[in-house]
Amino acid sequence: MTLPVEHILEMQGISKAFPGVQALDKTDLFVRKGSIHGLVGENGAGKSTIIKVLAGIYTRDEGTVSINGAACDALAPAVVHEAGVRFIHQELHLVPYFTVAESVFMGQEQHGVLGLAGRRMRRRAEQFLKESLNCELDGKALIRTLSPAEKKLVQIARALIDDKARLVIFDEPTAPLASGETEQVFKAIRRLKERGISMIYVSHYLGEITDLCDEVTVFRNGATVAQLNRVDANSTQTIIHNMVGRDIDALYPEKKHSDGARMFSVSALGDNSRFFNVDLNISAGEVLGVAGLIGSGREEFIDTLYGLRRAEAGDMQFDGRELKLKSPADAVANGIVLVPRDRRNDGLVLNMSVGDNINLASLDEVAWARMEKRGLSLKRANELSEQIDIRPRNPKAITRFLSGGNQQKVVLARWLATQSKLFILDEPTVGVDIGAKVEIYQLIKELAANGAAVIVSSSDPQEMLGLCHRIMVMYRGEVVEDTPIDAIDFDSLLALSTSGARVASTA
Amino acid sequence: MSGTNSVSRPALFSAGALFSAAPLIIFIVLLIYLGISAPNLTDPATINLILKQSVPTVVVCLGLATVVVAGGDDVVSGGIDLSIPATAIICAGILADQLTNHGSPLWSAIALAAVAAVTMGVLNAVLVVAIGMTPLLATLASSVAAVGVTKVITSSRRINVDHPFVIYIRDANVAGVPSAVLIAAVFVLLFCFAVHRTRWGMQLQAVGGSRDAAEVSGIKTSSLVAQSFFIAALAGFLASFFVLARGSGSTPGSEENLLLEMVLATFLGAAFSPRRIVTVWGAVLGAVLVTALSVGFKSIGVNVFWTGCIKGTLILIVVASAAYSGRAQS
Amino acid sequence: MRKHRTLIKSAFSTALGVGAAVLLSGAAQAADLSLKGKKIGVAVVGTQHFWDREAFNGALDMVKELGGEPVPVDGGRDNQVHADNHDILLSNKVDAVISILGDGAVEPKFEALKGAGIPVFTVDHLSPHGVNNTTSDNYYMGTTIGRYMADAIGGKGKVAVFNAFEGALRICGIRAGLWKYVLQDYPGIEIIQPELAEEFANAPEDARKKTLDLLNQYPEGTLDAIHVGCWDQPAIGVVQALEEAGRTDVKVTALDGGPDTLEIMAEDGSPFVANVAQQPRLIGQTAAMNAARHFAGESLLPQTFVDVRPVNGPEEAKAVYEELGYGTL
Structure with a gap:
């Protein structure tokens, strides 16, 4: 040497x-x-x-x-x-x-x-x-x-x-x-x-x-x-x-957004430590993407939207009413649906059957005098799992043994059952294979088409660009961009996420 | 960018700090109350009595504090060893059985008891470190096993011991201080030095503070945790002599009270530490105060069941406050 | 039936006469006896059980009646705590200590009290450091229960015994030892080895479990009686276990005769056939009076014996229950 x-x-x-x-x-x-x-x-x-x-x-x-x-x-x-x-x-x-x-x-x-x-x-x-x-x-x-x-x-x-x-x-x-x-x-x-x-x-x-x-x-x-x-x-x-260095493939459903009524808005929301002064507006039928690196405050902001963290400043309006959330249960009671990022820990009772997991959030509808009606709940679970193609098509299967994509579909099926108007999906396709991804995107599209407002938080820029009608980007705790999808491209989204400013666009 | 002002330093006297000091405050209030209603509590003779009665608890606390330091003070998932009193009882049972029923010489009785203690230490270390059981469950199981073996050895009977060595620990005074207190003080100093003033002790604390941090700093965490259980068993072994001396023999069932006081004293001790963590000296102080409380209550004639109730409530407050400050830190 | 009961009652009235005489003479002397201005520590091993509680309350009440100030301490059914409690009495500078029960752990404490010039009056615990021990006639208890049990099983068969304290407590040594002494004359009776050891705290439940194990080990026809060597609390669990297992052919005998076990004996077809009842309240009172006698300058005998009531069969159980003032069955 x-x-x-x-x-x-x-x-x-x-x-x-x-x-x-x-x-x-x-x-x-x-x-x-x-x-x-x-x-x-x-x-x-x-x-x-x-x-x-x-x-x-x-x-x-x-x-x-x-x-x-x-x-x-x-x-x-x-x-x-x-x-x-x-x-x-x-x-x-x-x-x-x-x-x-x-x-x-x-x-x-x-x-x-x-x-x-x-x-x-x-x-x-x-x-x-x-x-x-x-x-x-x-x-x-x-x-x-x-x-x-x-x-x-x-x-x-x-x-x-x-x-x-x-x-x-x-x-x-x-x-x-x-x-x-x-x-x-x-x-x-x-x-x-x-x-x-x-x-x-x-x-x-x-x-x-x-x-x-x-x-x-x-x-x-x-x-x-x-x-x-x-x-x-x-x-x-x-x-x-x-x-x-690669092409964006046609993974995503065609975007259609009919301007609906204002569904949910947030103004000057902050927690005084991880994110500050965040504004957000979303209408019925709209899919809004929230982008940002890990540590950008995006996760904390999303957690606050469904009551897992407390906001220290700002306020939230949902369907024309002021919203004060103390816990995720509060959010659910207000008709807000969350599909959490760590579904294995937060979203599913892994040792319960697929059917029970699906019915978990809407037990009232399959219960009579607080007793669960077994036949009805199975029937409903069957219908829903058919609708979104959960495999195996057996509501009695134990959730733990399903693949990641199918587990995620179980979570989505549960919330579909609640007929909610606002969906917050946090990293909806992490750990999901490509085939299931397409189905999940399709499902999100259907939710929006049926008049729901959908907020998607994701660290996958391609997913954001393909799926959303509008994107807001967070950088170091603040929103640095809020733009319709046709006014942003991949490079600028990446630049905004990584440096807080657009670079000269190559598109 | 408004990030610059987000650097927050916790206030010195927050509600959380007050809550974590709650056990201490309650204790001081109780002691002041007892000091007033039972004036003889501050007599030198009574203080001697309190110190002497607290010795078995103090010595088992040395072991528990070491395990908690190495395992972290999370009450459920952290380090805990509920089997130390059982180790003390099994050693006391063996000593009593050997000395009284078999007429064995002291050294062979001690050797047999030491074998039992080593077995307990190795058993706990294997259960927790090698098999990966929760310390709470592992040591509870080994405790039950040890108590069972003790019953077999002693046929569940009391065995009187009048060996001069035991009588010396029980009765002798050196310069007006009971010999048991002096011997225990030596153990306390040794443990304090080892856990708080040596490299080994610092690494033990690091393991308890953050297993990951210790690992990336090149500390052999599993080995240290195993050692802590071994040392806890050693503390149980040492305590057995004081248990034997206090009772002039071994009595079945005496581990229960010891267990209660050990847990209470050790976690109460955390309230004395400025950093609100379990320390050896804090546990020792806690043990003495818990005994003072028992003696005080009896001096003013409080029903023994109320004393139990008060102790239970205190344990609850102490453990709840430990859990709370643990949550606040994470 | 009724006639029979009256007969028994009258038979007992003689015995009652003796007890009453003791009580009366005590009351008569109580006029001159006094504990005025004296702090009397009263230590008891526990107050969960009837016997302990009665003796404790008897002593406390008598101390108060005699004008003294009682300082009560309760060991919570833990012999070690009980022993340590004597240290507290010592530091409280009481004038005398009445100590009820306790095992060898209290001996050094008695010695220390004696060394500090505080006289110790024991109950059911003979100690070289005590002034006097008030107790039942344990010799009579041991031999009587031996005879009754032998009679109940026709002089032969296998017997299990709960005997944890024979070596630890002198009173138990006497009771169990004399029970065995009597059985020496019945070569057909075999004591199952090893003997059983009951727990001190939580005795009924512990004895229930141990009896169930025993019954599994000795199937029907191979076990004739279960004896509790020194007290009666475990017998409650023993009877429960026999009833659970449908093995009420096995006879049960015990000592102390508290109201709870007398009630069990009085039930129809009860396997619990013999007992010897003590008078714990009277024992406690007597200990307090002995303390007063000591301060009055009387010299006391090492032991004061208080009468016991042998109980053989359900009818005698009912009679003794009434006689000792526990009510009517």
Whole structure:
């Protein structure tokens, strides 16, 4: 290994297959020494797979890896750690009641003759945070009193406190932060660069990538599609092109929207922490998409719409009435229907039969004097599962054993049975195969055609564009766009989600 | 962008903080009331008595606190070991049976009891760490098993013990302080040091604070949790000598009261800690206060069943407040 | 029937005379006896059971009657708590302690009280550190129940015994030991080994379960009687189990004769055939009076024995029930 060392990390021709999926296909990743290297790609492009290969969690099928010029045949967590590679996970992994010093030294506590060297650790932690991360913190402060950005810096300090780090991998470090706080983390990252540490920066926020990174690798479908050796503000467009690079197929039903009566509106809604000042209007027969990255406040906003979280500001109007929601049950009682994102936990009683799950929300209609009429409820379940084609067509089948798509259809069937006027569908097709997706889209279309208002929250831009009449985009807690579908294209939707502003449209 | 002002620091005296301090406040009020109505409660002799009576509870609390520190203080899914009193009882039963019924020498009786304690520790560790049972259920089951074995060993009968070693723990005073209190104090200091002042202890706390955080920091979490159950069994073993001394023998059924007081004291102890978490010294303080409360109530002639009722209510408040602050933190 | 009952009653009136004499002499002396200005600790192991409660209340009432101030402590049916309660009495600086029941755990406490100059008057617990022990005539109880049980099963057969406390409590040692002593003269009677051990707290339910197991182990015709060696609470569960299993051919005998077990004995066809009834209230009162006698300078014998009432069969059960003032059956 006498080559002049230019790259801190060379991963060449890496392949990794899982049953049925080629997650990485001869992928390359080169990180120049002393640089901040951006790694971008859509969900499922292979970013986390290659990180896990590097971490020694997955074993690669083929390809070579060398760290700091030394070839590493077998990667194991201990080997990688020894080579000075550190991972900053997206989750903070901090104990709320530990002090800053205790957190920084977790796992590598320093010992004196008479037990822990508390003062030495505190001074060292304070000094390291200040000198290496540009952050003044009291070593005795409890983690739960820190801001999200400060917590992130403590997490970073923990990974680097042993002064042996040469390559640090950041996975979405700013995801839990509000926009004002990201700068503090960026400053710390730049300080690390000054101190000669190389970094890989994984993020969906393309604005951050162009701000921070010296070079960028773009992944798509498990392959390296672009390597940018220089990055400037204009790179965003190139990156988006390379990330997407595929056609939008005709998956979606033809959109028809007859202007109906105003059904539901929200004005200046906020919870004072994750989303602010959100307006939303939806009419009968309309499908409205809410887009935004994870951490954009979209999930919290949707949760608030059906009463799972409390709004701290603003108000909601439904069918001409003011709406105050204390719980999801409240929302249901008001005729609002929710299909939750984690249906296995929130939406279905998995050990109950399909029929019972379908009738769960409308028991009153199949009950007489509070006793369930078994025959009637089975008959209704049968009708509904036929209508939306749930397989197996057996209301007595146990829900747990259905496929994801069919489970989702059970949830939808349940709400169809309630004849509601407002539907909130949160990630309706996550984990659903393509065939079932089409049926679910068809169902959503029918709901709207029958006069219901449908709000779809999704992280899949194609789904949004194909399904909705109108799209609003959230970025860092605020709505940055609310537009009819024909005034937005894929690139601008992605740009809005990832940087909060449109880039020059290529369409 | 209005994100900059979203950095919120929790208020020092919020309703939540007040609620988590509720057990402490109630306790202090009760103690003040008792101090006034039973003036002899503050006599040095009475304080000596309270300390002496609290010793078995204090020692089992050392074990429970260690397990809770390592497993987290979620009452249901966190670390808990309900089998420590049963371990104490089985060890006491073996010691009594060996010393009195078989006339064995002290060292062999102690060795046999230690084998039983080690078995309990290993059993709990395997159930929780290797098999993955909820600690609550696993230790409840092992507790029932241990009590059953104790009944077999002692034929469910009381066994008197008058071995000089046990009598020494029971009766001797060193400089006016009961020997049991002094010995227990040594154990308390050892546990406090190990759990709160060593690297091992910090890592134990890290595991209890966040299993994931400990793991990404390179801490061997499973091993530490297993060790905590082992140490809990050790505490049960140590407690058995005090149980034996207090009763001048082993009595069937004495684990129940011990269990109640152990759980109450340990979780009450969390209210003393500024961070509102279970600590070794907090549990010890809790154990002494719970005993003071029992003694105080009896001194002013409160019916024993009311005392039970008050203790039960306190446990409820303590556990509810632990659950509440746990929810508030997540 | 009625005539028979009157007969028994009259037969007992003699015995009653003896008891009344004790009571009367006590009352007569109570005029000069006094506990005025004295704090008397009264410790009882528990108050769930009739016997304990009666003895406890008897002692408390008599202390008050004699002008003393009782300091009651209740062990909640836990021998350890009971023993620890004596420490509290010591720190409360009482003038005397009346201690009802308790196992070996109380001995060091008695010693400490004695060391502090506080006299201890025990009930049903003979201790070298006590001034006096008031108790039933346990020797008579043990031999009588032995004879009655042997008669009930015709002098031969297999007998199971609940005997957890023979080694732990001296009174139980006497009662169970003398019961066995009597059975030595009946070579046809075999005591099933191992003996059963009842729980101290929650005894009826525990005994019910253990009896059901026993009945499974010894099918019809292989078990003739079940005896409870020292008290009567487990017998309640034993009778329940026999009735559940339809095995009321098995005879039950026990000691103490509280109202609950006398009621069971009085039922038609009850398997519970023999008992020896104590007078717990009188025992408690006597202990308090003994304390007063001690303060009056009298020297007391180590033990004061209070009369018992043998109960053989349902008719005697009804008679004793009435005689001891529990009501009419």
